[in-house]
Structure formats: C-alpha cells, structure tokens
Amino acid sequence: MAFEFIDAQLALRQQDGYYRQRTCIDYERDGVIAINGNHYLNFGSNDYLGLRHNQGVLQAWVEGLAQFGGGSGASPLVTGYSAAHRELEQVLAEALNRDAVLLFSSGFAANQALCQALFAEQGDIIADKYMHASFIEGATACAARLRRFAHNDTEHLNTLLSKTTSEHRLIASEGVFSMDGDSPDIPQLVAHAEASDSWLMLDDAHAFGVTGEYGLGSIDAFQLSQQQCPVVMGTFGKAVGTAGAFIAGSHGLIDYLVNYARHYIYSTAFPPAQAVATLHALSLVTQGAEREQLHANITHFRARAEQEGLALMNSQSAIQPVVVGCPNRASMLSTELAKRGLWVPAMRHPTVPKGTDRLRITLSASHATRDVDVLVDGLALAMTSLSSYPECPDNEEKQHGAD
Ligand SMILES: Cc1ncc(COP(=O)(O)O)c(C=O)c1O
Numbered sequence: 001m002a003f004e005f006i007d008a009q010l011a012l013r014q015q016d017g018y019y020r021q022r023t024c025i026d027y028e029r030d031g032v033i034a035i036n037g038n039h040y041l042n043f044g045s046n047d048y049l050g051l052r053h054n055q056g057v058l059q060a061w062v063e064g065l066a067q068f069g070g071g072s073g074a075s076p077l078v079t080g081y082s083a084a085h086r087e088l089e090q091v092l093a094e095a096l097n098r099d100a101v102l103l104f105s106s107g108f109a110a111n112q113a114l115c116q117a118l119f120a121e122q123g124d125i126i127a128d129k130y131m132h133a134s135f136i137e138g139a140t141a142c143a144a145r146l147r148r149f150a151h152n153d154t155e156h157l158n159t160l161l162s163k164t165t166s167e168h169r170l171i172a173s174e175g176v177f178s179m180d181g182d183s184p185d186i187p188q189l190v191a192h193a194e195a196s197d198s199w200l201m202l203d204d205a206h207a208f209g210v211t212g213e214y215g216l217g218s219i220d221a222f223q224l225s226q227q228q229c230p231v232v233m234g235t236f237g238k239a240v241g242t243a244g245a246f247i248a249g250s251h252g253l254i255d256y257l258v259n260y261a262r263h264y265i266y267s268t269a270f271p272p273a274q275a276v277a278t279l280h281a282l283s284l285v286t287q288g289a290e291r292e293q294l295h296a297n298i299t300h301f302r303a304r305a306e307q308e309g310l311a312l313m314n315s316q317s318a319i320q321p322v323v324v325g326c327p328n329r330a331s332m333l334s335t336e337l338a339k340r341g342l343w344v345p346a347m348r349h350p351t352v353p354k355g356t357d358r359l360r361i362t363l364s365a366s367h368a369t370r371d372v373d374v375l376v377d378g379l380a381l382a383m384t385s386l387s388s389y390p391e392c393p394d395n396e397e398k399q400h401g402a403d
Contacts (some may be wrong), residue, residue, distance in 0.1 A: 017327035018348050029053065033343055033365035040343035041371050043361050048210055048318040049290035051241030051281045060280035064273030071267035076103075076259070080269030088275040091282065092246055096219050098226050099256035105270045107235035107245040112138035113263035114201070114231065114247060117256065119144035123168035126160050126198070128152065128184065130177050133351075135203055144170070151180075154188045161196045169198035170231070175207030175218035177214050179352050179360060181315030183207070186218055192227045201231035209239025210294065210318060215285040216377030219248075226250060233301065239318075240285060242278045244270045293365040294318060301363055301372050308380040321347070322379065323358040326392030330357040333389075342375055355392070360388040 007283065013019040031050065033042045051057050064084060072080035089101040104110035115138030119125065125144040130151045139146045147164070157171065169194050184203075204217040212220025215338040219232055223277040226249065235245040247257065250370045257264060284290060287317040301320060305312055313321050324330050330346035335357075337344045347360045359379075363372070 001033055005298070017331065018350070023359040031364060031368075031371060035343075038341075038400065040338060040341050041374065042343050043363070043367075043368070043375055044320075044343050044345040045099040045302065045362060045364060046238035046360065047239065047241055047366070048239040048294055049285065050363050050364050051239070051258070051284060051290065053366075054241065054281070054284065056284065057230065057241060057277050057281045061273050061277040064271075064276030067276070068272035070273070071271050074269070075265060075267055076269040077265055082269075082272040082275070084272040084275035084279070087271060088245070088279050088282075091279060093248060094275075095216055095282075095286070096232065096248050098219075098232070098248040099251040101246050101248045102254050102257050102264065103270065103357060104245045104276070105267055107132075107203070107233060107237070108134035110235075110245040110247050110261040111135040111203065111234050113257065113261035114233065115139050115142040116262060117260040118142075118170065119168070123166045123170065124164040125170050125172060125212070126164065127172040128174065128177075130180065131172055131174060132178055132203060135172060139172070144168075151177075152182065152184045154185060154192060156297065157189075157192055161192065161198065164196075167197075169196060170201050171198050172201045172203070175202050175221075176317045176319065177204055177223065178319065179347060179358075180313055180321060181206075181319030183218075183317070185402055186224070187221050190222075190224065194228070199230045200228065201233070202229055203233050205233070205235040205238055205245075206317065206319060208234035209285045210291065215288060215291050231384075236274075236278050236281070240278060240281045242274055242281055244274060246280065289390070290365040292337065294363065297363045297365070297367050297369070297372055301361075301376065302333075304373065304376040305379070306377055310376070310379060310383065318363045320361040320363065321358045322361065323356050324386065324392070325355055325357060327357045327390050329386065329392055330359060333382055333386065336385065337378050340374075340378040340382070342378045344375075344379075358373070 032039050068082055075082035085103055092101045111134040119142040121143050123144040125139045125146045127148050128151055129148045147160045149160050173189055176183050189200055198302055202218050208217035209215050211217055214220050230249055232248045237243045320358055327348040330348055334344055334346040344359045348357045
C-alpha cells in the first residue's frame, strides 16, 4: 500500500514519547495566553521584547496595509519588491555596517537559500553540532561536504578544518543557540576563520534584538566587520516581534543571492506592511527600554532559580533550559506547571539530542518581576515531584557525538 509507513512512524513517535501535537492559542495579551478557556503566563514564546503587541508596531502594520495592501503580490524579482522592503534593507545594512541586506520570508528559507546558492557545486561547511535544523537541512541538501564540530568546541573545529580540501569553506555557528541559550566564543571563531581563509556565518536568530549595545546581535556585541563575519542571518519573528528574516553581507554576496537564491527568486515577497512594522520594531529595539527589562528579568530569574537550587545551564540569554533527561519527564513537568497557570513547553528529541529532553523557558520583557517569581516558585515545587515520575532510561546519545 502506498505510504504505508505513515501509520507505523506515527505509532513509533507515540510509543517513544516523542509524538507532537499543536496547541491552539485562543488569544494572548500582556504575556498571558488563553488555551481552551484557561489562562497561563506564557514562558514559551520567542517574543523576547514583547513587541508583537506593541501599539506602535501594530499602528505601523496598519499604515503599511493602507499604503501597500495586504500582500506583496509577486516574487521580489517580478513586482513584489517595494519601497518598504528597500528601506528596511537599507536601514539594516547601515545599522550592521554591511554593504547590503536581502530579505527572506523566513529564517528557514534564508538558511536553505544560502547553503544552496553558495554550495551549488562543491565546498566545505563546518558547522556547530547544535546548528538549527533549517541550516542543517540546507547544508545536507546542497553540494557541500558537511562536517559538524562538537558544540562550541573550537579545537574540534580546528581539527575538522584541517581535513577540508575545498577552497570554499564556511564555518557556521549561532549567536545564541536556540535550545541551550548559550553562545560560542565568537572572537575564537573569527580567528579560526581568518587563519583558515574561511568565511564565518552566524545565524543570529536568537541574538538579534537582544544582544549588543543597540540590540543588533552578535555583530553589534563584538563589533564584527564584514570581513570578519561575511554572512549574518537574522530573523524578525523572534525578538523583533514580526516575521521574516534577512541575510547581510557584501554587495557581491547579496547580488549573487538575488541571482541564484531560489528561495528568494521563486517565492512571493513578504507583505510590504510587514516591512513597515519591522522598521518600527527595529527602532524600539535600538532604543532599548524593552531590552533593559528583558535583561533585568534574566538576571532575576537566574538569581532566584539558583536560590531554589534549580540546575541551570550556562545561558545569559532569554532562553533558560531546565534539562530533565527524558521525554516523558519533560512532558509531565510541563503539564504540572500548566496546572499552576505556567506555560513552559517541553522540548524533546529529535528537537534536542536524546537524553537531554527539557523544559525550554523563554523570558520576555512582557513579564513582570512577580511573573518570574511565580515561575521559579512553580518550578521549585514541580521539581520536588519529579522523583515520583518514572525513571529516565540510560541514554547513550546524551553526549553529543562529533563527526
Ligand atoms: C537558530 C534559528 N535559525 C533559524 C530559524 C528559522 O527562522 P524562522 O522561524 O524565521 O523560519 C530558527 C527558528 O526557529 C532558529 O531558532
């Protein structure tokens, strides 16, 4: 029978505790979400600055709609590229001290497009083991040889670099890792890229809007020149509170992508109104009031969690994981917290390596200090019942392998 595997694969997911289902949010306001008539403090959103509901951003969307209509109407190379897109590109390029910027409908598309366009024929990609699925998918689907170094391990990166044979080498890492919330040693990555004549690419999805003096991510935080980091990818769907993504780099790179990036050329441009709203959100990011609140929440959360003896990871970012080690325990803990009005999603394999299933807490500027207190109290209580859950099986994949 055709596609017989579907039922079997779904049954397998259920049996292993990795079955996924969507949760429908009825509405959200001030960091509170409504699901099936119940209200929860939302600690599961990437809206790190709370800009999705910002009145100015919403107003900018409306003005953009009035000026440009609901959608862009075509792909950017036909008639979908508007003055709003161009302005957003120009503002971003200037802020990041880059020659040019290209907008994409999503970070997923940007990562795929980059890999496919840069590695249509051959080359080497040396990527951190924990790079996001969108990049890894792109890197495996293109003509490059993909090697993955152990997470944040620049010595291993160096070993892998010495095995590369092509003159086209791309070292890839993230400004802030999406599941662990930690960051690489970026100056070390730059040094390795320079020493090996490789390009450095940073996926700044979770750093853009959050880190750096102006909130412009890793480029801002480490004052990275275009030569030091020739490719930076950032997204608007997280801290910026809208949607879409960009790649910033040299005139040559951006012009090349305009000509060869299939996800850009053969896809309808995102709505111009989205560009107008994103521009407004960016002005709020750089002003910094929301960032200040977010960072105060992160500091408060970590201090309170430590007082309660909760095991935290090495993350100074908005992403604060609590690893529990198996999918059922992670789900049970998440359910326990939901009973207390706290929405903290469980992240399970294959999103995270086997044996590192966890709660992924995300903090936001929209949380008040008392919300963070309620979270820590709830976590501390829920953790006490953890020992009554079934034991996690021993898991060999716990250590991140390297290849
Ligand atoms: C590190 C990283 N890169 C890329 C993406 C994809 O971005 P988008 O959600 O805009 O497709 C994500 C989103 O989850 C991410 O976490």
